[in-house]
Amino acid sequence: MTFLTIVFRDLWRRPIRTALTMLGIAIGIAAVIALVGMASGYEKGIVKQLDVIGIDVIVSNMEGGLMPKAFDEAIRDQVAALPDAADVTTVFMQMLSVEDAPMIMVSGREWGGFTWEKLTVVEGRMPHDASERAVVLGTMAAEMLQKNVGDPLQIETEEFTVVGIVDGHSLVENGAIILALPLFQEASGYEGRVNFIDIRVPTDASKERVEALCRKIEESFEGLRAVRASEVVGTSQGFKIAKAMSWSTSILAIIVGIFGVMNTMLMTVFERTHEIGILLALGWKKRMIMGLILAEAAVMGLLGGIIGVLLGAATLAILGTLPEVRGLLEPDLSQGLILKAILIAVCVGIASGLYPAWRGARLSPSVALQG
């Protein structure tokens, strides 16, 4: 018999209570996994999209809601004239409800811009020119909208024809409706407006030169922000808010878990007063009693954490199939997040066990023996 045998035997004494307490922790950890996994999935999706397209610098107005506020597209030519802005293109992107899809990305792209380059036609063709009332759909968008080549598609009040289905090599690209910029500007009532200027810099441009370009853009055009693509997610206000919200919600769930375990462990200590008295009479040190109670709490945390990771992974998988989420982000369950979540669960267990352990260890053996 080892110390752990004692720990598990004690937990097994009241299996339903132990299971329910672990479930309390598990729900908190599942919330961490699901919410943080979604935020992380969103981050990875954007990073991958930028990487696939080959964007080095993004210029946008960081005000606005889900998407940055639109600004005058004439700025594009002034940006293109700056040194190190080797290739410049504009995009107007909105999240819209289109036909049966409650939320889908619609991306109007400057005709001939490099953002069209990496789209591989899977079926059909690309639009002939910027004036053809045609759209191409990312593979996932086609699936979500249940559209085939040749089908009509209504965006806002305008009707277009699906001429092709494309593979954009990233989740965000594959989840989008893509069309020529002027068509989308007209359909959405934003003529002459864009919300992104994407820039490629020369291949030999150093980090310092790219940063200098960003500074120059920000100085020249009030209200615009220019960030290197690798930093775009980290500096995005929307992403920061999403991340803060996911962690705040998770922390609330964890606090509920802490009180759940503390309640269970306190009940355990009260119920086992007599047994603790016996252990003290048999020569167990107070720190061994504390260690036993803390170990029980930590084991509940660990097992609750593992169950929570499984629940969280299942939740992520389900969330990933929801129409509101599909095509926008790929829920991300990284090893780091799993380890972090389990570590949090064990810490929750230990933190919840501290007060009960202290209560148990300070019992007087003679009084406890009568208890």
Place this chain on the structure above:
Amino acid sequence: MSAVSPPAPVVYEASGLAKEFDDGRVAALQGVDFQITAGEFVAVVGPSGSGKSTLLNMLGLLDSPSSGSLKYRGDEMAALPDPARYRAREIGFIFQSFHLLGTFTVTENVQIPMFGQGLSAKAREARAAELLDSVGLSHRVNHLPVKLSGGERQRAAIARSLANRPGVLLADEPTGNLDSKNAAAVMELLAQLQRDHQTTLVLVTHDREVAAHASRMLTMRDGKILSDSATP
């Protein structure tokens, strides 16, 4: 000239030992004085409320005196730096209601006091097996206490009390919950273990027949020692 054996060392020495409860409203011990030497078998007898269990609790460091002095091998017990170590290494407790832990098997119960004593799991198991064999319970090692008779439970508790080879055994009404046949068997076992290991045994009982197994009897009443005599 005949050889004179040296006197046995004093294990416990009490002087003016008193214990009060309820802010002095109850005087459980009222200034008792005694000495117990190594290897003695002392029975403390008296009616309920005479203070005998309070005295045993103090000998086992489960409680502390309100006043007076109680020394263990010359050291003031109240000042012992590590009471848990004393309870684990120096004494073994035997209780009237056995106090075996219900969710652990007999062998596991015997191993429990050995935790924190630097023994490996294998050494603990081997020691428990040896002790259970010595009390005649080798066939019951993997049974839960609930499956044992009263006499068997007390024998398991006796094995547990010997787990760390203590110099002193403190038994509080060890036959109080047993029928006369089992009580006699347990007392025989205790007396034999005391003789074999030269253990100091302090036994609290209200039963004169049980006390007769001891070599010395302290009779208590109202928190005082009325008499201190050799058993007939």
